Amino acid sequence: MTTSTGLPAVADVSTAAATITEYVRHTPLMRAQVDGRPLVVKLEHLQRSGSFKLRGALNALRGGERPDRVVTASGGNHGLGVATAAKLLDLPATVFVPETVPEGKARRIEQSGAELIRHGSTYAEAAAAATAVAARPGVRYLPAYDDAAVIAGQGTVAAEVVAEAPDVDAVAVAVGGGGLAAGTALAIGGRVTVAVEPQGCCALHRALEAGEPVDSPVDSVASSALGATRVGTLPLAVLTAADTRSVLVSDDELLAARDRLWEEFRLLVEPAAAVPFAAWLAGRVPGELPCIVLCGANTDR
Template identity: 60%
Template sequence: MTEHLTGIRPVLDDVLAAADRIAPYARRTPVLSTRIDGRPVAFKLEHLQVTGSFKFRGALNVLTADRDVRHVVAASGGNHGLGVAEAARLRGLPARIYVPHGTPEAKIRRIVAAGAQVIRHGERYAEAEAAARAEAAASGAGFLHAYDDPGVIAGQGTVGLEIVEQVPGCDTVAVAVGGSGLAAGVSLVLGPGRTLVAVEPERCNALHAAFAAGEPVEAPADSIAASALGASRVGELPFGILRERRVRSVLVGDEQIASARDRLWEELRLAVEPAAAAPFAAWLAGQVPGEHPCLVLCGANTDWRPA
């Protein structure tokens, strides 16, 4: 939707600019540092963000930077749509959000409550995206991509800025991955002494498949976390960023995700959606290195109940 801010891809300066731009509306979410199974671990509580997801940061950054847009169209599994809806509401803009059938009703209710119109289309995110792009092209609306947009990536990168400031001893950051916008944004601000772990469900593995193929390819999108991580193809722009950085790609199973989500509630009283528990599942399985890791809990937009 926006032009690339400083060339072919966003850079650290864009993330810093995004932090200033979104500061009046977005929350600086807290970090909880604790010990589990005798090991230190920190949780970035991004599920406490406005709209219950980090997605608000990217949408807000784009819609506050682009003053020419008059109405906006987006496609989403739920969280990006909610972020766009709320950012559009703050700007006084009409918004239409295309979601695939099967999107959790909890997310749809919140999108509607934020003032956007919801259009159900297709069974997968890719189908909803195609329909949203077609409407934008026909109507002249701005199409706001969920992850393959430099302004969105820069906005998501502000999560990483806060982690660096809040957990200065952090040596590893683990994030859940769908289209890879959050992972790409966070990677822009991590120095050479920190490792980024990109965690995906085994059956929603677009980034893992892209690393194996050397380019974005179609991948399955079938998981309990698919409403948030169900991109069937990683974004070209975030893949280009991540390919050049120190990234460890790991996979976790749905049972591991559900168990990790329940444990977050039982031990810490943190209620999150399945996607947010994926980094914790990887950490519990020994797939997140480092002595002082920080795990991003990315969202909580679900009718939550234990498994």
């Protein structure tokens, strides 16, 4: 089992951008006004595999020794990102998911050519089973967020934002295990990282209060994407050192935000992707011109 365990640096995001550029979509930015307030929206839900997760998976898999097989655990989006990356790189892949995985995400993982194994009722149980399989020779386990190469790959989302919209002064992202938020903090050059979580699954918020990763309950309509029971050690270290604002939203707020994205812009995203927009609508995102990242659209609405 091989993971990138050193703390990622700003330069790693630039290296990741060059590493993955031939495989990923450079997703568009949209400048808009809602209720008379300006914002920038990063349409990352248009990414191949339906979420930003492809970026980190590709960056991790293209670095180091090529394994015989890649194995991972996921609530859905990371597994789909790994399955898609493995297909692009002609690698066999196995994805462990909890039995509660949304059928749309499970179907897309299998359609990408990966072996899908349902195990346990939580992401943590699926991850334990995947880690055991990855102990076999020639198999690489790819973490969903607690990996330096994965974090650097996810940081390329925000790197595109600040390159195209340097007037943005804060970037708001949804948080599960913290990989996207940590990559954002590395990429945005001292701007504010707004880390938004549902009230029912807020592993980063609890870790910031405790000063270390702690177990957190998972109970949210967005838990298939944001349901990490414990934030990653590397993401927490990056976010603790950066200008990070931790924000919570209710399920009612995030679902209303998802519906408004459709009504206002005809943007169809999964509940987790609407979390930062919900925080912005509620006035909890600082800055004169923040960017809201819509991170995924793996939904069967």
